[in-house]
Structures are given as C-alpha cells and as structure tokens.
Amino acid sequence: MTIPLRRSLGAVRRRWLVILVPLTFAASVLALGGSCADDSAPLLRPIAESADATSAAVSMPPILLPLRPPAAVLSGVPASNTAELENAIARSIDLMMEWLGVRGNELNVEHAEDMEWASSCVGINRPGEVCGQVLTRGYLVRLIDRFGGLHTLHMRQDGSAEWAGEVRVEGVVIAVDVARAVLTVEVSSIPTEFRLVSGSIQMTKGPSSLAVIAPMFLGTSIELAFDANPAGEGPSVVAWLTELP
DSSP: OOOOHHHHHHHHHHHHHHHHHHHHHHHHHHHHHHHHHHHHOOOOOOGGGOTTHHHHHHHSOOOOOOSSOOGGGGTTSOHHHHHHHHHHHHHHHHHHHHHHTOOGGGEEEEEEEEEEESSTTTTOOOTTOOOOOSOEEEEEEEEEETTSOEEEEEEETTSOEEEOOSEEEEEEEEEEETTTTEEEEEETTEEEEEEOOTTOEEESSSEEEOSSOOOOOTTOEEEEEEEOOTTSSSSEEEEEEEEOO
C-alpha cells in the first residue's frame, strides 16, 4: 500500500515534537535551577576546609556535662550493688558540688567502683594520721569537671567521704592571703599558689573543715593534696593539708 508523502512527513514531524518538547522542558528546568543555585546559595564546604573552622572552635563555650553518669560507668558491678553504687555516685556529686562551689551539671563520672579499704583511712594515708587497721567497705568515685580536671572521693558505706586529691606535694608556706583564701607554698624552690575551698581539710589534732584559713605560721612545712581548679584556670584547689614535723 502506498502512503501519501504529505501524510508521512506529518507523522515524522509529530514524533520529533513528542521527543523534543520534554527534552527542552527538562533542559530549561536544569538551567533555571543552576541559575538559582549560583545566585542565592553559596557553595557548601566541609567544616574542616572552612577558613572560620578554627575560630569557631575556639569561641565555643564549655560544654556542661549531664548530672548523672552513663550506664557504662556501672558495667561490671554486681547487680546487688548497683543501687548502692548509684547512691554513692549521687552523694559524691552532691558533696563535690558543695566542696568546689560548682553546679551539678559541671561534673560527670569518670569512674566508680565498690572497694574494700585496708584501714579506716579508706586509702588516704596522711602524715601523722592514725588509721584503724580494719577492713572498711565502701566506694571509689572519680568525677571529672567540664575542663577535664579529676576529683576523687573515697567513701565508706555509711556515706562519709574523704577527698583524696589527685597530686600530693611537700613544701613550705611563704605567704597567706586570707582575703583570697590562698596559700603560697614553695614547692621544689618554686612559689606555687593553692586555693582553699569549703571542702579543704586541715589535719591538726583531728580533721577540721577549712571554711576559713586556720592560723598558720610562715615557714611551716606542710604536705598537701590538690586538684586542678574546676574553673579551668587559677590556683589549684586543696583537698587536704597537714603540717609536717
């Protein structure tokens, strides 16, 4: 059968229109989208490649940590002791909040475990202190502040606790600033400031709180234990101190 030429050309023209119209529309949409992207949205780069990445990291405020510890802190603790350890952790946070003068959300738990101390001094053997030689069950709780400073408590089962101090040094008192509650101690020939806080303990004839600086003569030889300042700067804070003979 013969198809008229005019009819054949018309069919071909319609086929090309069916193909070209969608392609033309799609190209227009892509061009429009590309134009909008170029005009209104900057090219996104990973933070690591940004020129402002360093300054942004420096200007960020310190992160306040959650009050209660993650479940992983309690891993390996017998189920029967978990509740007791959780109570010890909560009490440790409350005590250290008071002793350091910080908020609870500035402290987190770095480590916690139940302990059996070899004496009534719960593992903190200060010079001149008499310790009852009796096994004492309790807990060790190590807290961490928002600047990474550690603060360790040795606790008894009755809830009483001793602030251990992360570092122990010996030195000679060379200045006392009552207004700032700061002692300047010469440690290995280097004058070093230490701040007394409400939880600091001075060992004399017996433990006594150092809410204010107790009378102390210049030239007194002492041993003290201290933690990093929870403010991230300034003098280290005294956990305890005792006079040496």
